[in-house]
Amino acid sequence: MDLLKEYKCLYEQWREEFNKKNLAVLPQNQFLKYKKFYEFIDNFEVEDDDHLKKQILETYKDNICFMFKDILKMREAKIINSALNLREIDMDNIYEAEKLLFQNMVASIKGYQKVKSLSIYENNEKLYFPEIKPQPKEIEMERPENPIESLQTQENMREEISVQVQIEQKEINYSIVRFIKDTPSLVGIDLLHYGPFKKEDIANIPFKNAEILVNEKFAEYIDLS
Known part of the structure; x- marks a missing residue:
């Protein structure tokens, strides 16, 4: 691997991406080439004890890692912006992961626009969702003989229902x-x-x-x- 040549190619890609408003050309094969170079450099270690060599390598690695990650961030922002505005992108000029990002975002936005007019959130009225009603167990008991027993029975039933509601909420x-x-x-x-x-x-x-x-x-x- 010609490290100097690969470095120059990555730098030119980064500079073009930085200076252009639209996406620079980066097909799948070129992306994989940069990715392979980035991973090679990121895992490379100098076995020599020379401090100067190690320092130079670290600077070299930092520059390459920064450029590679920055290219991806800039492209992601451009793709998201294009999708939000439903602007077409030349699919031959982007790599596979970017294609999925763009297509999924466009599909979501178009789907949202179709149902937007039917959205239940477009007014300020209180919203109601399908209710899950607690189903307390039926409690069979004889009719109480006096008012005090009746009050106690009603209190017990309220406690049973309260417990059942708490169980439903926990689920x-x-x-x-x-x-x-x-x-x-x-x-x-x-x-x-x-x-x-x-x-x-x-x-x-x-x-x-x-x-x-x-x-x-x-x-x-x-x-x-």
Whole structure:
């Protein structure tokens, strides 16, 4: 491998990407070539104890790693911008992972635009989602003989129902989301009221509700891993 030649090629690719508003040409075979060069340099070690050689190599490695990663970041930003504006991209000039990114984003945006007019979030009314109603066990008991026993029986039934509701709520999965625009209040599948929410608010809500909000571009998941 001609390291100097590969370095110059990578530098020219980086400079072109930096200076151009649109994507520079980077097909799959060229991307794999740069990737192989980057991985080779990143794993290369100087066995010589010469401090100067090691210092030069580290500088060389830092430059190559920076250029390779920066090329990918710049291209990702350009592709996302093109997808958001539904601008066509020459698919022959990008590598495979970029094709998937662009195609998936365009498909998602077009799908969202189709259902946008039907979105249930376009008004400020309180939102209601399908409810999961607790199913308390039927308690068979004889009719109480006096009012005191009747009150005690009603209290016991309330406690039974409360316990059953708590069990149902524990079985519901929750997700933490960040709201990316103002959202009216809603009733979750756990029968609790949530919101209203402002942009950048964070909330822990039932997964089913979170999934709808994320799909409609009102919120995004927060990864805690």
